[in-house]
Amino acid sequence: MTTEPPAVPRKPKPRIPLWRWALWWVALLVGDFVFYVLLTPVWIGLRTLAWVAEFRARRR
Numbered sequence: 001m002t003t004e005p006p007a008v009p010r011k012p013k014p015r016i017p018l019w020r021w022a023l024w025w026v027a028l029l030v031g032d033f034v035f036y037v038l039l040t041p042v043w044i045g046l047r048t049l050a051w052v053a054e055f056r057a058r059r060r
Helices: 018-059
Strands: none
Touching: none
């Protein structure tokens, strides 16, 4: 039978400065924009080119 050690009181975590919250949200929004707005059309274009190339290869 194991017994757990007594709980050690801990200091509360410090508050997160507002500038870090702002930096986090800006980085998150920039990342979302890059991946969902800029890279999605590139990915769709590459998939379309691959589909067309496969279609042409089958017709030969």
